[in-house]
Amino acid sequence: MANAERGETDEPAAMRDRRGPEQHASDSFATELAPMTSLGIDPRGGWAFLFDIDGTLLDLADHPDRVVVPETLLPALRRLKALAGGALALVTGRGLGSADRLFGADFDCAGNHGATLRLGTTLDAVAAADDLLLDGIATALEPAIAAYPGAWIERKSHSVAVHWRRVPEAAGDLARAVRIAVAGHVRDWRLIQGKGVIEIARRDATKGTAVERLLASPGYAGRRPFYAGDDVTDEDAFQAVAGLGGVGVLVGPPRRTYAQYSCPAPEVFRRWIEALVEDA
Numbered sequence: 223m224a225n226a227e228r229g230e231t232d233e234p235a236a237m238r239d240r241r242g243p244e245q246h247a248s249d250s251f252a253t254e255l256a257p258m259t260s261l262g263i264d265p266r267g268g269w270a271f272l273f274d275i276d277g278t279l280l281d282l283a284d285h286p287d288r289v290v291v292p293e294t295l296l297p298a299l300r301r302l303k304a305l306a307g308g309a310l311a312l313v314t315g316r317g318l319g320s321a322d323r324l325f326g327a328d329f330d331c332a333g334n335h336g337a338t339l340r341l342g343t344t345l346d347a348v349a350a351a352d353d354l355l356l357d358g359i360a361t362a363l364e365p366a367i368a369a370y371p372g373a374w375i376e377r378k379s380h381s382v383a384v385h386w387r388r389v390p391e392a393a394g395d396l397a398r399a400v401r402i403a404v405a406g407h408v409r410d411w412r413l414i415q416g417k418g419v420i421e422i423a424r425r426d427a428t429k430g431t432a433v434e435r436l437l438a439s440p441g442y443a444g445r446r447p448f449y450a451g452d453d454v455t456d457e458d459a460f461q462a463v464a465g466l467g468g469v470g471v472l473v474g475p476p477r478r479t480y481a482q483y484s485c486p487a488p489e490v491f492r493r494w495i496e497a498l499v500e501d502a
């Protein structure tokens with residue numbers, strides 16, 4: 223992925239943050255991924271299906287409210303959920319409300335990069351929110367944002383996201399501003415350089431912890447996780463899934479990843495889901 227898309231670096235931020243790049247030679251990153259088409263999946267075969275939203279189920283758009291949910295996707299997801307005995311969840315950086323506006327509340331959902339989890343109608347606020355700190359950070363970032371018309375702040379319940387997709391030339395300055403704003407809080411908060419966005423998120427909640435929590439939950443426990451994602455935060459999930467004996471699919475251009483399989487684009491991934499449920 224191009225540096226302009228990711229900010230200052232294309233290094234997966236979740237891992238750089240936690241492990242340090244010098245350790246990469248000895249870990250299990252893959253660069254040669256098997257095509258997803260070589261995966262034989264029986265949706266009734268004891269799988270738990272876990273899907274990232276933006277860049278995986280949905281094509282990216284210039285604003286989170288402008289994404290399009292293709293009309294064939296929801297019925298296919300509902301059918302897949304039924305075939306999998308209900309074990310289908312969305313795992314997203316979006317807040318739960320934002321995910322629900324797109325998909326309805328029909329699906330279990332881990333939101334805010336793992337900080338919140340809703341199973342059925344049961345809301346499990348995994349992590350405590352820190353409104354005071356996040357409001358302060360958002361306020362501190364306002365001057366930097368104002369310098370780049372088109373950049374904007376998304377204040378979520380457990381994170382602050384600075385979006386620069388419409389002003390790629392602002393990525394470096396905004397990343398620096400975010401680093402300064404979060405300095406002094408890095409013990410509990412981490413930076414995520416995602417696609418067109420830099421976020422401040424809790425350290426103790428990741429998509430990896432979300433996967434582990436889901437797979438320990440009723441309806442998921444004992445199943446083999448299948449996870450599809452596209453962005454750096456999905457690497458935590460790929461790693462957790464591999465540790466649980468599951469399968470990870472990287473959607474989008476190949477890169478160093480903990481996933482084992484690749485799929486070129488969300489549109490191809492959606493077609494794969496539709497074919498999976500039709501064949502079943």
Ligand SMILES: O=P(O)(O)OC[C@H]1O[C@H](O[C@H]2O[C@H](CO)[C@@H](O)[C@H](O)[C@H]2O)[C@H](O)[C@@H](O)[C@@H]1O
Pocket residue numbers: 274275276277281282283284285286287289313314315316317376378383385387416417418419421453455
């Ligand atoms: O974990 P995900 O489901 O992939 O969510 C990650 C972020 O998604 C949203 O932002 C991203 O998608 C937008 C719509 O395509 C795009 O405009 C933006 O540039 C992307 O970063 C969402 O706004 C964030 O809160 C999520 O963390």
